[in-house]
Amino acid sequence: MIALSVYFVTLNEEKRLSLALEKAAPLADEIVVVDSGSVDGTESVAKKYGATFIFHPWKSIGHQVSFAEKCCSNRWVLRLDADEVLSDELVEEIRRVKEEPRYDGYKLRIGDMFPGRSAPLRLVRHSRWIRLYNRDAMEMSGRFGHDDVVFKVKNPRIKTLNGFVHHFSYFGLNNLFQKRLRASDMQLKRAIEEGKNYSPWRMIGASFFNFLKVFFIDRFFLYGFWGYIHAVSVGHHRFLKFAKFYEHVSLSKHGYPGLEDNGTDLKE
Numbered sequence: 001m002i003a004l005s006v007y008f009v010t011l012n013e014e015k016r017l018s019l020a021l022e023k024a025a026p027l028a029d030e031i032v033v034v035d036s037g038s039v040d041g042t043e044s045v046a047k048k049y050g051a052t053f054i055f056h057p058w059k060s061i062g063h064q065v066s067f068a069e070k071c072c073s074n075r076w077v078l079r080l081d082a083d084e085v086l087s088d089e090l091v092e093e094i095r096r097v098k099e100e101p102r103y104d105g106y107k108l109r110i111g112d113m114f115p116g117r118s119a120p121l122r123l124v125r126h127s128r129w130i131r132l133y134n135r136d137a138m139e140m141s142g143r144f145g146h147d148d149v150v151f152k153v154k155n156p157r158i159k160t161l162n163g164f165v166h167h168f169s170y171f172g173l174n175n176l177f178q179k180r181l182r183a184s185d186m187q188l189k190r191a192i193e194e195g196k197n198y199s200p201w202r203m204i205g206a207s208f209f210n211f212l213k214v215f216f217i218d219r220f221f222l223y224g225f226w227g228y229i230h231a232v233s234v235g236h237h238r239f240l241k242f243a244k245f246y247e248h249v250s251l252s253k254h255g256y257p258g259l260e261d262n263g264t265d266l267k268e
Helices: 014-027 042-048 061-070 088-099 173-193 206-217 225-254
Strands: 004-010 030-035 052-055 076-079 084-086 105-112 127-134 138-140 149-151 158-167
Touching (some): 004 014, 004 042, 004 061, 014 030, 014 042, 014 084, 014 088, 030 042, 030 061, 061 076, 061 138, 084 088, 088 158, 173 225
Parallel strands (some): 030 052
Antiparallel strands (some): 076 127, 084 158, 105 127, 138 149
16 A cells, blocks of 8 residues: 655635545545644644644745645655545545555546535536646646646556545635635736736626636536626636736836836735
């Protein structure tokens, strides 16, 4: 049986981390929690489950997960966020992988959880990311704003597991829209770093057409009004991405009394 390190990156996740650790801890031979400066009880929760708790200043999600991965002592690792809870089905699948891994990496299905739901709906579009993997074959890219893996071998063998990660990202509407604002700030920084040049015309219809995609094509209408709220917030987020880029370009050229750039500290 392989040894498995489970790693998290956190910031003020006292209220959600315990549920994620409760499901993941029985699978883990090592738990690593890399924190960017929590002021709540995140550290106490992590240490309750025997985790190694490490402070590391935040630059971007890409840098943070890459650092956390390097803190793991085992070749096989499982990356989770504090708001991601393994389903019972997925726990059993990962347990079987530990007994005899036949692939270099495994994609996990990550489904959104809304109030009143006991599990994600399989018919609704969900994310599939490589989260369980052998570091001899792949590793976190470390790119600014990206938490994806890059391959170290040609044609790695990858399989998608059937069970779900339950994604409890909803933490109140105020938190949701503040999260979208912060995320769009990071997208602006990433666009500048990568030399992107978005046309301002991409603002036009961004909210409406992305709403249509999420609500109808991705089938979030199956979640009722929560699906509607989610689709609206995604559409608004896409609008913010292009609007903030246009604001940055305009202020860089013309300035405006009392404003420097777009009000976002782009040097962080």
